[in-house]
Structure formats: structure tokens, C-alpha cells
Amino acid sequence: MDVNITQPGYLELGWGKVYRLSGENDILMFSVGTWLVAMTTYWVTNFFLLYMDLTGKPKFLTRYKVQQDKNTPLDPSLLPNVLKTVSVNMMIITPISSYGWYSTCQWRGNSCGYDVPTVPRIILDIIVALLADEVFFYYSHRLLHHPYLYKWIHKKHHEWTAPIGLVCIYAHPIEFIAANSIPVFSGPFLAKSHLLSTWIWTVITMFMTSIHHSGYHFPFNLSPEFHDFHHAKFHYNFGFLGFLDRFHGTDELFRKSAASKRHKWLFILTPVSVSVPDDKAVVCKSE
Numbered sequence: 001m002d003v004n005i006t007q008p009g010y011l012e013l014g015w016g017k018v019y020r021l022s023g024e025n026d027i028l029m030f031s032v033g034t035w036l037v038a039m040t041t042y043w044v045t046n047f048f049l050l051y052m053d054l055t056g057k058p059k060f061l062t063r064y065k066v067q068q069d070k071n072t073p074l075d076p077s078l079l080p081n082v083l084k085t086v087s088v089n090m091m092i093i094t095p096i097s098s099y100g101w102y103s104t105c106q107w108r109g110n111s112c113g114y115d116v117p118t119v120p121r122i123i124l125d126i127i128v129a130l131l132a133d134e135v136f137f138y139y140s141h142r143l144l145h146h147p148y149l150y151k152w153i154h155k156k157h158h159e160w161t162a163p164i165g166l167v168c169i170y171a172h173p174i175e176f177i178a179a180n181s182i183p184v185f186s187g188p189f190l191a192k193s194h195l196l197s198t199w200i201w202t203v204i205t206m207f208m209t210s211i212h213h214s215g216y217h218f219p220f221n222l223s224p225e226f227h228d229f230h231h232a233k234f235h236y237n238f239g240f241l242g243f244l245d246r247f248h249g250t251d252e253l254f255r256k257s258a259a260s261k262r263h264k265w266l267f268i269l270t271p272v273s274v275s276v277p278d279d280k281a282v283v284c285k286s287e
Contacts, residue, residue, distance in 0.1 A: 012116040015196050019113065029112040029195055030102030035095050037199045041206040042090065042169065049165035049214050050074075064216045064271050066228045070162030071215065082170050085156070089169050089176045097181045104189060112195035125197035126204065129187030130241070133205065136183035138239035142250070144179060145235065163231050168206075168213040212240060217262065217272050225263035225272075229254050 022028045053074035056062050065072060105112075117125065144154035153172045160167045169176060184205055188198040212227040230237040236253050237245055245251035254260050262272040 011119075011196065012114070015116045016114055024113075026106075026112055027099075027102055030105055031095065031098040033195070034098045034101060034199065034202060037202050038094060038206055039090055041203045042210065045207050045210040046165040046168075049210065049216070052216070053164050061216070061218065064218050064273075066215050066217050066224060066273070067162040067232070068273060071164060074164060079166075082166055085170050086166060089171065089173065093173050093176055094181075097177060101185055104185075105195075108189055108192060110188065110192055110195065110198075115194065117194045117197055121194075122197045122200060125188065125191050125193040126201055128191040129184075129193070129197075129201045129205070132187035132190055133183045134239050134241045134244060136186045137179060138244040140179040140183060142238045144175060145238070158231065158234065161231050163213040163215055163228065165210040165214040168209040208240070217266065219266040219269055221265075223263045223265065225259045226254070229257065229259045 018033075019029065022033065052058075052062055053071060054076060056073045062072070144150060150158075153175050157167070157171045157175060160170070169180065171180065184202070185198070187193070188201060191197075193201075208222060211222045212224050213231075214224055215228060217223055217225060226237050226242060227240060233253060236250055238250055239245050242251060245254075251260075254263075258276050258278050261276045264272075266272055268275075
């Protein structure tokens with residue numbers, strides 16, 4: 001059977017079922033649908049990571065811990081505060097911002113109907129979303145490190161110098177909107193993406209940020225080294241792709257560290273902490 005990726009095909013059939021299930025209700029699709037996609041991805045990804053953090057099992061995976069001496073195992077008494085903040089952001093702020101996303105898309109002309117994008121268009125949408133997210137996240141994140149904003153807003157997120165997956169959305173509501181939600185949806189807004197592309201991007205970015213905060217550098221998976229270094233050292237690595245940090249020189253210490261050499265995809269089972277030992281010569285004062 002021939003498959004033409006320039007034609008929607010099965011995507012159109014599947015999306016049509018989802019759209020009809022919503023009663024062809026755009027508000028429901030943009031607000032409730034987007035919220036459900038984000039929440040499901042967050043909990044599916046982090047349930048397993050949290051199990052590892054609390055139990056230290058399975059042992060063959062916990063050896064991929066980035067900061068070997070931190071949260072091994074995780075103190076359960078730390079969770080209520082995290083879950084309280086996460087619940088506010090996920091159960092209150094996200095639905096509100098998702099409705100705002102619907103209103104914005106109505107103005108911009110983003111569709112959620114039967115005009116399903118082709119695979120090449122979806123790929124283009126994801127690339128635009130990645131680049132836009134990096135730009136908006138880098139500058140909003142760096143702004144939050146201004147002493148005043150850091151003290152009143154961003155310091156909450158940095159309570160975790162050795163982060164776990166759950167804390168990817170552990171943030172002050174202002175930060176959650178300004179440095180998380182807006183960067184994530186900036187690309188779909190600029191590209192005028194169909195909601196299908198936006199949902200795919202939402203799954204990708206929620207998985208990425210969970211792994212970047214997970215504290216585990218698994219084989220055949222994304223490297224968390226870049227953002228983990230930010231949590232450990234505070235004043236470096238404000239983006240997540242890294243090219244703006246290189247442009248502005250905010251990755252200077254990272255590039256001199258062992259973490260920089262570890263920041264790569266692993267295609268072997270040997271933990272990178274073993275193949276690239278710590279460099280004790282690189283020291284930075286933390287707050």
C-alpha cells in the first residue's frame with residue numbers, strides 16, 4: 001500500500017473521530033483538550049520517575065542518576081509542597097491559560113477542524129515551536145534571574161538544586177505563565193499551527209521538560225545535563241537547546257565542566273558518570 005506523507009490520510013481519519021467526539025466544539029478542543037494532553041503527558045512521564053526517586057528501584061536504572069548523592073532516595077516529606085504547587089498550576093492555571101489559548105487562536109485563525117495538516121507541515125510546525133520556545137524561554141528565564149524577580153518569583157523553582165521530574169512545573173504562577181506557557185505556545189501562534197500539531201508539540205515539550213528535570217541520564221534518551229547544571233549552579237544555561245547560551249556566553253562554565261562532556265545521547269549502557277568522571281577543578285558558588 002502506498003503512503004503519501006503529503007496527504008493527511010490516517011491522521012485526517014483519526015482527528016475527525018476526535019473532533020466529532022467533542023461535538024465539533026472548538027472551545028472544548030482548545031481548552032479542555034489541550035489541558036488533558038498536557039496533564040496526561042506530565043503524569044504518565046513522571047509516575048515512573050517518581051517511583052524510581054522514592055524506591056531507588058529498579059537498581060539498573062538508578063545508576064544513571066546525574067547527581068549521585070542527591071535525592072537517593074527522595075525524602076517523601078518534600079512531596080506535599082511540590083504536589084500542592086503542581087496541582088495549582090495544572091488544575092487551575094493551565095485550564096485558564098488553555099482558554100486564553102483558544103481566544104488567541106480565534107483571533108489568529110488557528111484551526112482545530114477537519115483541515116488536518118500533512119506530515120511535512122506538522123514537522124515544520126514542531127521546528128518553529130522548538131525555536132520559538134528556546135527564544136521566549138531563554139529571555140524570560142534570564143529575566144527571572146534579576147535579583148528582584150528571582151527573590152519573589154523564580155526562587156521557588158530553584159529550591160530544588162537537584163531536580164526531579166515532578167518539579168518541571170513547580171513554579172510560581174507568574175513564572176508558570178510567563179516562562180512556561182507563553183514560550184510553549186508562542187511557536188504554534190507564530191506558525192498558525194493546526195491544533196493537531198499543537199497537541200503533538202505539547203506531548204514533546206512536556207516529555208522534554210520532565211526529562212530535563214528528571215535527574216537521570218538514561219541511554220537512548222534526552223540528556224538532562226544542561227538544565228541540571230543550571231539548577232546546581234544557578235547563573236548558567238538559561239535555555240534548553242543551548243544556542244542562545246552560546247551566543248550570550250552564559251554557558252561558559254558549563255563548557256569547562258565534566259557535565260558538558262556528558263551532555264550527549266548515550267548509545268551504550270555504561271552510565272556517563274562512570275565514563276566521564278567529575279571534574280573537581282570546576283567550582284561555582286551556588287545561592
